[in-house]
Amino acid sequence: MTFRTTLLLSGLLTASALFGQGENIKQVQLSDFDLQSSELINATGEQLSMPTYRSPVYWFPVKVPSTVLTGLVANRVYPDPYSGMNNMFIPDASDSFNIQYNLGRYSHIPSVTNPWKKPYWYRTTFQVPAGDKGRRFQLIFKGINYRAAVWVNGHQVADSSKMAGMFAEYFLDVTDYVKAGVLNALAVKIYPLDYPGLPAREQLKAMDDFYENGGPTGDIGKNVTMLCSVGWDWIPPVRDRNMGIWQPVFLRTTGGVTISRPHVITELPDLPDTSKARLSLDFTLQNLTGAKTRGKLSIVIKPETFTGESIHFTKEVTLNAGYTGKVTLNSAEFSQLLITNPRLWWPLHYGRPELYRLEAEFVTSAGVTDKSTVVFGIRTVSSKTVNTSHSFHRDFYVNGKRVYLLGGAWVPDMMLNTDSTRYDDELRLCRNANVNLLRIWGGGITPPDVFFDLADRYGLMVWSDFWITGDTQGEFKGSPDYPIEGNVFKANVASTIYRIRNHASLLLWTGGNEGHARKELYDAMRDSIISLDGTRPFIPSSSGFATLPQGWKGSWPDDKASGVYSGGPYQWLDPHEYYVMAEKRPDWSFKDETGIPSQPPYNSLAKIIPNLVWDPKAPFPMNDSWGYHDAATGNGRYDNYYNDMVKRFGNPVGMEEFSDNMQLMNAMGYQAIFEAAQHRLTTSGGVMLWKLNAAFPSVVWQIYDWYMMPNAGYYFMQKSCDPVHIQLNLNDSVATIVNRYHKPVTGLTADLSVYTLNSEPVYAQTATASLAAEETRPVLSLAGVLKQAKDIRLVILKLKDSSGREISRNTYWLDPGKNLRPLLEMPRTGVELKIVKKNANTSWTIQVTNSSRRVAFFVRLQLMDGREEITPSLWSSNYITLAPGESVPVEVHLPERYADLEPVIRVSGWNVDPAQLPTGK
Secondary structure, eight states, rough: OOOOOOOOEEEEEEEOOOOOSSOOOOOEEHHHHHHHHTSOOOOOHHHHHHTTTTSEEEEEESSSEEHHHHHHHHHTTTTTTTTGGGGGGOOOOHHHHHHTOOOGGGSTTOOOSSTSSSSEEEEEEOOOOOGGTOEEEEEEESSSSSSEEEEEEEEEETTTTBBSSTTOEEEEEEETTTTSSSEEEEEEEEEEESSSSOOOOOOOOOTTTOOOTTTOOGGGGGGSOOOOGOTTBBBBTTEEEEEESSSSSSEEEEEEEEEEEEEEEEEEETTOOSSSSEEEEEEEEOOOSOOEEEEEEEEEEESSSOOOEEEEEEEEEEEEETEEEEEOOOOOTTTGGEEESOOOBTTTTTSOOOOEEEEEEEETTEEEEEEEEEOOOOOEEEEEEEEEOOOOEEEETTTTTEEEEEEEEOOOOOOOOOOHHHHHHHHHHHTTTOOOEEEEEEOOOOOOOOHHHHHHHHHHHEEEEOOTTTTTSSSSSSTTOSSHHHHHHHHHHHHHHHHHHHOTTEEEEEEEBBBOOOOOHHHHHHHHHHHEEEEEEEEEEEEESSOOTOOOOOOBTTTOOOOOBOOOOOOOHHHHHHOOOOHHHHHGEEEEEEOHHHHHHHHHHHHOOSSSOTTTTTTOOHHHHHHHIIISSSHHHHHHHHHHHHHHHHSSSSHHHHHHHHHHHHHHHHHHHHHHTTTTGOOOOEEESSOSOOOSSSSSSSSBBBTTBBBBHHHHHHHHOOSSSEEEEEETEEEEEOSSSSSSSEEEEEEEEEEOOOOOEEEEEEEEEEOOOEEEEEEEHHHHHHTTTTTTTEEEEHHHHHHHEEEEEEEEOOOEEEGGGGGGGGOOOOOOEEEEEETTTTEEEEEOOSSSSSSSSEEEEEEEEHHHHHOOEEEOOSEEEEEEEEEEEEEEOOGGTTTOOOOOOEEOOBBBOOOEEEEEE
8 A cells, every 4th residue: 555645734835845825936746757767768868858758668657756666566566565475576676685585586677687776767747837937947856865867858957966865855946947838848867775785684484583673784874865774673675775756846936036944043032931032034045147136035924823913024135146145134133023922832731832934025126036934833942961869861841841751763654655644644643642752763764844844733842863873873783984975964964954943843853873973974963953953952862872982072052961761671571660660770761762562453453464374383373474564573572572461361262362462461561661651750851662653564663553553552651641640650559640731730539449350349549639740649559459469450540630520541450470361251241332522523522331330341442434443543542441330431533534434433342242333424
């Protein structure tokens, strides 16, 4: 399956995506291209870029953005590599790898075993209105991989020495070659990676025991590219290494003076007082005419996400012929840039993510020559190192207030098949999970503009690694000499800073993942961040274990160590162990990588493993497809997950039972990770998962799978990350309330109930509490009750606010002998569903009632369209447990595109008989 649309979400036009449209200022996306290998094309770029060119060879139609392999899969040249073992029927970019697995026989080019060795051509034609004659034209390439050369109407306008690296934008002046009123042609020659990289051996066996991330030598790191395209322990090798035009292409029409590289800097000069904000703006102006030009730079700043008054002022500017330079506007010159009572941008749960829109126009006597639009937030970000009795870590601040970071790593889709709709779905899923931070992992990509636009609007902070990893730059393997071309790396760094520096969501830069670049590149990266941005922190690495050599500059601006720590654990652990680590291990003062394999639910498995037939040589119910979809993650990680399930439940008797048991393991693991970390709310900086999302259909390390199906761990993390939350410390058996807000919460009531598996009440207690800002407070102890238990106890915690509304709910199944088998024998029961509120056929509030005398355990709600569950469905709670007689409201929201469906609500559970309720029209 691929995802390709040219949809642009309403209101998401930015300076680095689509500029504002004036009568003569236009930016049109070029989407319809034809694709073919240069192996089969004898024509030159000059010939191919002539509108009259006719090819004797068939070309494949593709929608750009599209990598080469994506285009060929869409044209059915190769099978869908996301499905089953299909990736083993596609030749690889490495000749030695093809020989090892005999993949060359699948090449679509006759007599050529490696179809990715030579460049590919992308070609299109386009019209320019006759009325645009005399205007300026610019081609914008938002991202290519790995090198490109460009021709327009028979003329070369860029070569592969200038267009190199995956993460740079390229702006090409094509005024002299584009013709108004007639057909124009564009030819782009895309070169493969300079060094294709040697992948690790394929994960072809279920429960395989080893995988070399980034390949055995890490030589993919010689390039400035998506390092995981050579394969990692959660993604197979991408056969063409994602060569192609992977971001949009635009044709931009302007007048003779252009505006570029807008920069909006916001300050709160009187912190902690936030009643005054100071803005400064700078732009690069270029006079492309042959004469001195006089005009006005017109500025309008208006609210984007709220109602309010606009700000408007102008600056007279005179530009000499051929001038290129920076114009800076500040509050000393323009009092309008000193804003009283600004609406601030806050991350999720700390306030509203308010945004403003800046529109800058250059106006001459002849009219508007160019226009630039930036959506930005008024906010400041900073960091501070903290020394505790046994640790050193870093805290982060927004608008002068500490924010506790809860989130995880974000990895790119295997073939970069993520459009704006899918980005929106996934970021909504993350926000719904109460995540407030997404970490752009250094072995992947810096995402397209729409990702950051959405993060801005949803209040999701972004932690952005540059493209360095310990697996390729010498920390573990590879070499500090990688990437080979330092100038390409530096140019890509600068371009990326220019592209995303205005986003309110961008919290910090890091020098890479679990490693750092060589000094030449490290210094250039750090210096570029300071000079081209200068508004947010930089830390050397995402891992405090990757220490810098003596004499190197540290974090900016404090010149100290990173103060964050990766290193896992990555396997399933007994939940108690997380509390021990959080209390005793220094790296848990800010843990930025930990996680568990987290298998998807049963109804998603058939999509991931299409041949769900057990191979008796493997643990039930696995076969080698499981291994290819990451059950073979190496180092015993999936083995531990599987074996710990068997220890607690025994061998599963069927695939559905196996999957349900794994969901219980997911819930226990994620609940413990986040609650153990938040138990030290005031003495730690945060906790982040490896990882949030999936690069392709996988059975490990995700809170929702590639089909956007959450697993049970997603919902237990969601509850654990409630901003006001009640939880049970598994080491001392004390129920504790956590308040992450920057304000006190008063008049809380905590209810605690304990049941046997036969639904017999064992203990009940109530307590009241009020908490200060950012406080944890113990309220009730279960130590005596649980100490006497000989078998499983079900613990239900509820927290109500001063109005009596339930604001947090939590469930534990505590097994003193680490034996969960009795759960399989729980008495059956049922629950009742009632729709109490409906909105536009995409949102419902459902009352879930347990009117029986038995506990309804692990109750799962689904929105069904026939036999398929609708994804993404955004539930306010799921996999819930209801005591006898309890009733709770649950909300669910669907994307607007599903408004014409008539879903059915399905309910089931661990001991709950399935039932359905139509939503109706």
